[in-house]
Amino acid sequence: MTKEIAFTHAKVVNSTQPLAAAAFTVAEGKFKQVFDNENTFKNYLKRNPCEVVDLAGHAVVPGQVDTHTISTFICKFKSAANAEGVSDALTLATRLKKAALAKTDEHGFVFATGWQSENLDLTLETLDELGIDKPIAVFNSSFHGAQLNSVGLKAIDKAGIKGAPKDGLLMGPIFDTFVNHARPTPVEFAKHFMAYEQSLAAAGVTTAHDLVIQKSDEVQVLKAMALKGLLKLRWRCYVTRPELLEGSLEDYGNLKFVGVKVFIDGSYGMKNAHQDRAHAYVDGSVSESKLSVKDIVATAKKLTDIGGSHAHLAAHCIGYAACETFLKAAAELRDSVYTKELTLRALHFETADDKLINRAKELGVIVSMQPAFSQDVKDYAKDIPHPEHVNPMKRVALILKDKFAIGSDSMPIGYMKNAALALNPPLPTQKVTDDFIKLLPTMTRHGASITNERQNFGAIKAGQSADFVVLSKLPRSGKDCDTTEVLQTWVKGKQVFAKK
Numbered sequence: 001m002t003k004e005i006a007f008t009h010a011k012v013v014n015s016t017q018p019l020a021a022a023a024f025t026v027a028e029g030k031f032k033q034v035f036d037n038e039n040t041f042k043n044y045l046k047r048n049p050c051e052v053v054d055l056a057g058h059a060v061v062p063g064q065v066d067t068h069t070i071s072t073f074i075c076k077f078k079s080a081a082n083a084e085g086v087s088d089a090l091t092l093a094t095r096l097k098k099a100a101l102a103k104t105d106e107h108g109f110v111f112a113t114g115w116q117s118e119n120l121d122l123t124l125e126t127l128d129e130l131g132i133d134k135p136i137a138v139f140n141s142s143f144h145g146a147q148l149n150s151v152g153l154k155a156i157d158k159a160g161i162k163g164a165p166k167d168g169l170l171m172g173p174i175f176d177t178f179v180n181h182a183r184p185t186p187v188e189f190a191k192h193f194m195a196y197e198q199s200l201a202a203a204g205v206t207t208a209h210d211l212v213i214q215k216s217d218e219v220q221v222l223k224a225m226a227l228k229g230l231l232k233l234r235w236r237c238y239v240t241r242p243e244l245l246e247g248s249l250e251d252y253g254n255l256k257f258v259g260v261k262v263f264i265d266g267s268y269g270m271k272n273a274h275q276d277r278a279h280a281y282v283d284g285s286v287s288e289s290k291l292s293v294k295d296i297v298a299t300a301k302k303l304t305d306i307g308g309s310h311a312h313l314a315a316h317c318i319g320y321a322a323c324e325t326f327l328k329a330a331a332e333l334r335d336s337v338y339t340k341e342l343t344l345r346a347l348h349f350e351t352a353d354d355k356l357i358n359r360a361k362e363l364g365v366i367v368s369m370q371p372a373f374s375q376d377v378k379d380y381a382k383d384i385p386h387p388e389h390v391n392p393m394k395r396v397a398l399i400l401k402d403k404f405a406i407g408s409d410s411m412p413i414g415y416m417k418n419a420a421l422a423l424n425p426p427l428p429t430q431k432v433t434d435d436f437i438k439l440l441p442t443m444t445r446h447g448a449s450i451t452n453e454r455q456n457f458g459a460i461k462a463g464q465s466a467d468f469v470v471l472s473k474l475p476r477s478g479k480d481c482d483t484t485e486v487l488q489t490w491v492k493g494k495q496v497f498a499k500k
């Protein structure tokens with residue numbers, strides 16, 4: 001039995017009711033009492049003496065439920081140098097050399113991620129000229145390819161990966177083979193994962209969905225970490241193939257595998273979204289779909305075979321046609337007795353209009369959107385014919401209500417960063433609402449509803465899991481969020497982060 005702790009002088013703002021409470025107590029991992037009256041709290045303390053933590057007037061909100069992270073994927077490249085925005089070889093060399101000094105993963109490669117070919121022209125020769133005597137791989141920002149140096153080419157040849165092009169630019173199947181070869185070992189992956197989890201905790205996240213688990217050894221490592229009690233946050237995980245769920249559907253404490261995520265568009269941002277004719281790019285192109293309605297339905301059936309009738313099917317839908325494809329598949333799935341109960345989720349949902357949003361509502365499709373995506377209307381302004389349709393978070397929030405949740409897509413992570421972007425995006429149609437308090441449900445209890453756990457967490461309420469975040473102040477506007485700090489994060493009544 002854990003002893004009760006009381007928290008006082010707090011400005012508690014709950015997502016269920018926007019009422020301010022002053023104190024609460026936590027015991028056995030749950031909120032035991034929540035007081036909106038100081039005297040009642042004092043009388044309670046007299047009857048139940050316990051440790052009292054004075055929160056000195058700071059704000060307390062429910063922990064963030066981030067419904068879309070790509071944690072596992074990111075942890076494959078955790079020791080990489082950051083090449084995002086780099087436009088000269090010298091800066092890249094400096095960053096790679098710094099990464100090379102750190103202990104590299106067992107495969108020996110020095111990675112850089114986020115390379116944008118439009119900013120920096122890279123070849124095997126330019127990488128060789130950097131004077132780094134280690135195998136190098138620079139991944140492009142969409143993770144669809146990598147440029148190697150000569151040492152890197154030799155290294156993969158030695159490792160038995162044959163048929164790489166002489167210019168060291170890996171794309172397609174050889175790129176996939178390389179990514180599998182150059183993954184961290186399970187032990188290294190576990191270390192990266194715990195470090196990443198800590199950065200989520202420091203940013204106020206208490207529950208995270210991981211949407212890109214591609215390998216069975218990743219599933220095994222996560223299970224092992226959960227069984228050893230090493231996972232601090234609550235994880236809800238999606239694998240990329242139904243077979244990966246086999247034998248992994250138990251409740252592992254802080255970890256549950258809930259379903260499958262499919263990539264319909266295969267794109268990264270609005271640059272190559274799968275569009276319809278009306279939303280075609282200026283050159284007339286619409287990009288292509290990676291999956292047909294038939295493919296999606298087949299995966300859903302397999303998912304039901306393995307994961308049961310209530311398993312989750314999440315779809316990466318960037319572009320109008322990608323959203324349409326998923327909704328067509330959703331209609332078929334709802335029509336079949338076998339698959340009608342599946343939890344269906346669309347991620348991104350670009351560039352949905354009211355017609356698609358209403359269709360999602362009819363079909364009971366949950367939508368999670370990434371606030372940072374709104375920036376694409378600025379980044380690709382020249383290419384996008386209908387910017388007003390990009391990331392229509394306000395319309396989705398209005399129409400779908402509690403079937404709408406915010407997910408960061410790990411770009412960037414964090415309660416305040418995502419709240420700031422959701423409250424203050426470039427276009428009015430992207431703004432979820434104008435007040436942080438009104439935004440809270442989309443970042444807390446709506447996320448808990450997705451996994452049918454709204455009764456267990458997502459609000460500061462007696463009986464619910466004691467997941468909460470102490471903020472330096474109660475933000476209201478997006479600007480406030482920029483200057484608000486996460487001071488403490490608690491999950492199941494345990495402190496998982498304290499700002500030093």
Ligand SMILES: [Zn+2]
Nearest residue numbers: 316347348409
């Ligand atoms: Zn995404």
